[in-house]
Structures are given as structure tokens and as C-alpha cells.
Amino acid sequence: MDGRRLETDRIHLVRDVMQRRNEGSPVLRLHFPLKCSSFITWSAFKPSVHNCSTTVHNRTPRLRGSEEHDPSFDMHDQIAFLGAVTVLAVLQQAYFFLQVIYARRKYKVPPPTISGPLEFERIFRAQVNCSEYLPLFMAVLWVAGFFFSQVTAASCGLLYLYARHKYFKGYSNSSQERLSPIYFSSGVLWILIAMSGIGVLSHILSPVFGLEIAGTLLTMLRKSIIGF
Incomplete structure (x- = not known):
């Protein structure tokens, strides 16, 4: 159950970041706990495990190369x-x-x-x-x-x-x-x-x-x- 909850939280987090990016709003630094002993840090869609907080850095996730503007360009x-x-x-x-x-x-x-x-x-x-x-x-x-x-x-x-x-x-x-x-x-x-x-x-x-x-x-x- 914890694994499914963790994956659901990740999906919601990515959707929130992408929605803010499309609207031109700044991506806020978010902190929320998960029902486990560790927490996840998201930076440009790359998760890493830390203790005590889940952080989305105050910057828009970027894709490499031309995919940053148009994923179909390549x-x-x-x-x-x-x-x-x-x-x-x-x-x-x-x-x-x-x-x-x-x-x-x-x-x-x-x-x-x-x-x-x-x-x-x-x-x-x-x-x-x-x-x-x-x-x-x-x-x-x-x-x-x-x-x-x-x-x-x-x-x-x-x-x-x-x-x-x-x-x-x-x-x-x-x-x-x-x-x-x-x-x-x-x-x-x-x-x-x-x-x-x-x-x-x-x-x-x-x-x-x-x-x-x-x-x-x-x-x-x-x-x-x-x-x-």
C-alpha cells in the first residue's frame, strides 16, 4: 500500500509542476509528509530519497535539448x-x-x-x-x-x-x-x-x-x- 501511495503522490506532484509551468506560474517549494520513514525530493523529474520532507525546487523542470520547447522536434x-x-x-x-x-x-x-x-x-x-x-x-x-x-x-x-x-x-x-x-x-x-x-x-x-x-x-x- 505504501508503494502505491508513493507512486500516486509522485504523479500528482508532477502534474502540479507541469500545470504551473504551462500557466506561467512559479513552481513553489512544497513540503508534505508521506506515510513512511523517508521522503522524496523531486528535481527536474529525478527523485531522490531524503528524510523529513518532500521538496520541489523553486524552478521549472527542464528537458534536455530541443525537447524543452517541443518534444516532437527531435x-x-x-x-x-x-x-x-x-x-x-x-x-x-x-x-x-x-x-x-x-x-x-x-x-x-x-x-x-x-x-x-x-x-x-x-x-x-x-x-x-x-x-x-x-x-x-x-x-x-x-x-x-x-x-x-x-x-x-x-x-x-x-x-x-x-x-x-x-x-x-x-x-x-x-x-x-x-x-x-x-x-x-x-x-x-x-x-x-x-x-x-x-x-x-x-x-x-x-x-x-x-x-x-x-x-x-x-x-x-x-x-x-x-x-x-
Whole structure:
């Protein structure tokens, strides 16, 4: 019972401090006893046990970094580059779709027909191939960005989109011109897959084996990939 009462008093105390902070009122120094032999001191949400009084210091609790003003700021900062690459990928797919529509009109291939002149079939197949790889690209982009490195994942994402653009243009002109861009984009995908695996393993294994073991190994692997 004392433990539950203690936890309830803590919650009420934090709510009172936060309410006063939001209202712009000074946080008063409070003293009240608990039904136990010790008392709790709260300073910036860090409890410590003292005798004879429970104290809230006359200052507003502060959070570290940008969380002091907006707790969601760090999250936005961590996904901004990934979001930008995602928007570019969507716009690129829209451009490929439009190219297929123009090709249908140019070569007089009405939907749902997917066969026609070789020029149309190359454009159509290039668009379909890019669409097929898009879910895989999105998945490894975000996983690598969350668990490994946002900047590195976003950079790889830009390289992948550039390679896909070259692939679409090359395939539209000739089947042979698609080979180099597709090989390059596939290599970028494998890099993103590797970063995703390393990042997820680091997140899972670090609490189990400790940062000294798993963290050191995964840091070495990360440096071998990105060079720093």
C-alpha cells in the first residue's frame, strides 16, 4: 500500500509542476509528509530519497535539448531527409506514369492493352519495373534511416532515384542502355539492406549483450561501410 501511495503522490506532484509551468506560474517549494520513514525530493523529474520532507525546487523542470520547447522536434529532425527522399520517389513515379500515358497516345495503344510497338513496350516495362522495386526501396530506406543513419540512408536514396531515372531513360531508348543503371541501383539497394540489418541488430543485441560487445562490433561494420 505504501508503494502505491508513493507512486500516486509522485504523479500528482508532477502534474502540479507541469500545470504551473504551462500557466506561467512559479513552481513553489512544497513540503508534505508521506506515510513512511523517508521522503522524496523531486528535481527536474529525478527523485531522490531524503528524510523529513518532500521538496520541489523553486524552478521549472527542464528537458534536455530541443525537447524543452517541443518534444516532437527531435523526431521531425530525424525523419526530415527520409521524408524528402520519399516525396521525390513519389514524384518520380508520377513522372513515369505520365510517360506511359503519353506513349499510349503517341503509339495509339489504348488501355488495358500492354502490347504494341517496341518503343511503347520498353517505356511501359521500364515504368512497371520501377514500380515493382518501389516498396522494397521504401522499406529499406526507412529502416536504415531509423536504425542506422538518416543522412547515409537518404544519400543512398538519392543515388537510387538518380539511377532509376537513368534506367527509365535508357530503357526507353534501347534495351541495352538499361543494364548499367539497373546494376547500380541494385547495388545501392543492397547497401540499404545491409545498413538496415546492421541497425536492427544493433538495436536488438545491444541491450542483451551490452554496448561494449555488440555496439563495438556494429560500429566497426558501420565504419567499414560509410568510412567514418
